[in-house]
Amino acid sequence: MKETPLHSVHVGLGARMVEFGGWHMPVQYASILAEGRTVRRTAGLFDLSHMGRLEIAGHDAIGLVDRVCTNHCARTPSGAIRYSLLCGEDGFPLDDLLFYRQESGVYLVVNASNTERDIQWIRSRTAGLEARVVDRTAEQAMLALQGPRSVEILASVVSGIDLGSIGYYKFAFGTVCGLPGTRISRTGYTGEDGFEIYLPAAEAERVWHEISRAGSPAGLLPIGLGARDVLRLEAGMALYGHEIDERTNPFEAGLAFAVALTPEKGDFVGRAALERLRSSTTRRLVGIVTEGPRVPRQGMELLEGDEGVGKVASGGVSPTLGTNIGSAFVRLGHDAEGRELEIDVRGRRQPCTVRELPFYSRTRKRTPASPVKP
Amino acid sequence: MRPNDRKYTKTHEWVKTEGDTVLIGITDFAVQELCSGNEGDLVYCDLPEPGRMVEVGETFGEIESVKAVADLNAPVAGTVVEINVSVEEHLEILSRDPWNAGWMVRLTPKTKSFEGSELMDAAAYEAFLAAQAH
Numbered sequence: 001m002k003e004t005p006l007h008s009v010h011v012g013l014g015a016r017m018v019e020f021g022g023w024h025m026p027v028q029y030a031s032i033l034a035e036g037r038t039v040r041r042t043a044g045l046f047d048l049s050h051m052g053r054l055e056i057a058g059h060d061a062i063g064l065v066d067r068v069c070t071n072h073c074a075r076t077p078s079g080a081i082r083y084s085l086l087c088g089e090d091g092f093p094l095d096d097l098l099f100y101r102q103e104s105g106v107y108l109v110v111n112a113s114n115t116e117r118d119i120q121w122i123r124s125r126t127a128g129l130e131a132r133v134v135d136r137t138a139e140q141a142m143l144a145l146q147g148p149r150s151v152e153i154l155a156s157v158v159s160g161i162d163l164g165s166i167g168y169y170k171f172a173f174g175t176v177c178g179l180p181g182t183r184i185s186r187t188g189y190t191g192e193d194g195f196e197i198y199l200p201a202a203e204a205e206r207v208w209h210e211i212s213r214a215g216s217p218a219g220l221l222p223i224g225l226g227a228r229d230v231l232r233l234e235a236g237m238a239l240y241g242h243e244i245d246e247r248t249n250p251f252e253a254g255l256a257f258a259v260a261l262t263p264e265k266g267d268f269v270g271r272a273a274l275e276r277l278r279s280s281t282t283r284r285l286v287g288i289v290t291e292g293p294r295v296p297r298q299g300m301e302l303l304e305g306d307e308g309v310g311k312v313a314s315g316g317v318s319p320t321l322g323t324n325i326g327s328a329f330v331r332l333g334h335d336a337e338g339r340e341l342e343i344d345v346r347g348r349r350q351p352c353t354v355r356e357l358p359f360y361s362r363t364r365k366r367t368p369a370s371p372v373k374p
Numbered sequence: 375m376r377p378n379d380r381k382y383t384k385t386h387e388w389v390k391t392e393g394d395t396v397l398i399g400i401t402d403f404a405v406q407e408l409c410s411g412n413e414g415d416l417v418y419c420d421l422p423e424p425g426r427m428v429e430v431g432e433t434f435g436e437i438e439s440v441k442a443v444a445d446l447n448a449p450v451a452g453t454v455v456e457i458n459v460s461v462e463e464h465l466e467i468l469s470r471d472p473w474n475a476g477w478m479v480r481l482t483p484k485t486k487s488f489e490g491s492e493l494m495d496a497a498a499y500e501a502f503l504a505a506q507a508h
Binding site for chain 1: 415
């Protein structure tokens, strides 16, 4: 199992460590629910050094990204970030990722478990282009600082840049804990305001401790992958292996926003198949809430009467809503908000209700699922 | 050292004789695996109906935490006579006192003696856990 540059820090903090995507990672330092609430109320610090970080360099770097990714890189302004899929010729996702569009060159952040395959795949698609893929995963660490207090915390260790000038899904370079030229992006996987920063691996421990110290008066705590998972589920963000995999129609997973089927985008790997997939959806990714005691888990079947109408993709105990929640693919016609379904929990049925994703948005107040009866 | 007044299974249940019946619960290790010392992360526990007959190794309950579900398996064969309702309502008992207040099921065993079964005493269970850790 691979270890991040912060492995000994996690062990020292008493984290529960598990295998994730080939890495030995902290799933929790304290209660998963308490960690989730910390991120919503104050701020949390995450080690994300397991995620794959790839630099696409060369004269045709942007062209290569537009050849393999579903979103439109050339149209993305320099300094902006987009969520995208990496699909096979069949249009099914090999991975999901963020691309950071630079003046020349592109920086990709991909899933840990798919990093090697992504590198091979992208390299196999470079024919005729002057572009190369450089794996920066081992030499860099990646931290996320997430939560309403993250701006003020990061500002206290940053110089040479006004963090307020970095808009959502934008990035810039500044001095973090004395390290000039550090990549700082206003991104995250929790539904909160926050940042992701990229450092030389050798500096990871020092920066982790300096940010921890700077944030502790505001209530900053280290947060593990357990809370990260439920926070992203509340925020309606997909996780590869759950909401998407090699058999998922991206349009059923609500990812049309990441698939540019415009004339300007031109041809790309999987485009023809994706044009067909767009008009052949039979199910849709929705949220489910259940008042019952059991937690929805991946693979559980959803029933309406005796008819199987869907399958759970992810589930968890929501620290923000205070109920058990999940995401599920539900057959069209059974997917309307407010629809009453049942989850098959190991042979027993538990009622649940369809909800639109996301469950939580810090900027958008959601409308009630159904009119409140007087 | 874990209490030596009872026997242990490889699936982390304990069974303790009390008069003509036995009490069954799960070990501190099982609780730790479920919630890592955070009792608030235990979410649900399902115990069998009194009157149910079970065989050795049969799953007759479930304990769920935020991140996992664990089966409760019968360490011995017998008939369920009582369940600890307070554990179902206050899962934190499992974390605070898995050995006494945290008993889950009372069973009338089919046979008086557990000789020849795969049950372990406390020392053997500790050795089993130590071997698992490697």
